[in-house]
Amino acid sequence: MHDVAILAAKGLAGGTLVCLFAVLSELVEPKRFAGLFSAAPAVAIAGLAITLLDKGAHDGRDSAIGMMAGAAAMAVYAAVVVLLLRRRSALVGSLSALVVWLACAALIAWPLLA
Amino acid sequence: MFERVDKRPRLKLEATKDIELRHLSYRFLAGTFTSVVAGALSMIFNARVGGVMLAFPAILAASLTLIESEEAAADAREDARGAIVGAVALVAFAAVAALTLTHVGGPIALLLAAVSWALVALLGYVVLWSK
Numbered sequence: 539m540h541d542v543a544i545l546a547a548k549g550l551a552g553g554t555l556v557c558l559f560a561v562l563s564e565l566v567e568p569k570r571f572a573g574l575f576s577a578a579p580a581v582a583i584a585g586l587a588i589t590l591l592d593k594g595a596h597d598g599r600d601s602a603i604g605m606m607a608g609a610a611a612m613a614v615y616a617a618v619v620v621l622l623l624r625r626r627s628a629l630v631g632s633l634s635a636l637v638v639w640l641a642c643a644a645l646i647a648w649p650l651l652a
Numbered sequence: 653m654f655e656r657v658d659k660r661p662r663l664k665l666e667a668t669k670d671i672e673l674r675h676l677s678y679r680f681l682a683g684t685f686t687s688v689v690a691g692a693l694s695m696i697f698n699a700r701v702g703g704v705m706l707a708f709p710a711i712l713a714a715s716l717t718l719i720e721s722e723e724a725a726a727d728a729r730e731d732a733r734g735a736i737v738g739a740v741a742l743v744a745f746a747a748v749a750a751l752t753l754t755h756v757g758g759p760i761a762l763l764l765a766a767v768s769w770a771l772v773a774l775l776g777y778v779v780l781w782s783k
Contacts, residue, residue, distance in 0.1 A: 545691045552687025553680040556711050560679045563715070564671050569727045570781060571661040573734020574773045576715045579745045581686045582706045583762060586749060588691075589699065590758035597699040598758065602749035602765075604703025609742035612707045616735040619716065623729045628720035632713035639709055647704050 544592050551584035577612060607647035608639075615639040656783045675718050682714040707742055737780065741773035 563575035582605060590598045618638045622631035686708045694702025712735050720728040748768040752761040 545688050548691040549684040549688040553684035556683025557676050557680050565667050568659040569730035570657055570734040573731035574738040576712045576735040577738025579769050585690055585706050595754045599750050599753040600699035601703035602746045604700035605706040605746035608704040608707030609746050612709050613736050613739035615709050616732050616739055620729055620732045628716040628728045632716050643704050651700050
């Protein structure tokens with residue numbers, strides 16, 4: 539029950555913060571500047587905050603270490619999506635590039651997870 | 653990819669009326685999904701595995717799809733370009749959080765990390781693209 543409550547709290551907090559950053563993204567221009575907020579640490583802040591309350595600082599630190607791999611992979615993902623969007627729709631491009639994210643995240647995370 | 657942007661960044665508050673709840677709900681779902689999966693992975697494996705998922709690009713994918721459907725493919729590409737720098741800044745966020753979380757209070761560490769993200773993102777934008 540406790541685990542379900544924690545997941546629900548993370549989900550609610552993450553979704554809410556994503557919306558806040560999405561609103562900010564809609565209110566700024568040009569589009570390239572707004573794109574910064576598409577990679578804002580909304581989910582991270584929500585997730586880490588609840589992890590800190592539930593598990594403490596050491597788990598929070600470990601989450602942040604893992605996140606470095608995911609974030610580096612996200613930068614590669616975004617670059618690949620820019621290239622794919624020239625030839626494919628955003629839906630196809632952004633979904634197919636997830637394979638790139640997964641591969642990069644796994645490659646970078648491997649030494650961090652040891 | 654590296655051509656300068658003519659327009660200066662600005663806030664356009666008048667765009668508030670154009671924000672669609674439907675689009676926000678898609679992003680809410682993407683954020684919720686990512687958060688729950690990250691949390692579940694932490695529980696099933698460990699915090700580092702779950703942490704990788706904290707930077708899963710579900711929100712970015714949802715945003716690009718919405719931008720292309722409502723505006724244009726070129727706008728989606730522009731958003732993705734900005735997200736490259738945002739993601740690099742996300743690495744800075746994670747690094748600062750990892751370095752500070754066990755040394756200072758959680759709220760201070762998260763604030764430092766968030767400020768780091770903002771500084772790296774803005775600096776990256778200015779250096780790469782600002783005229």
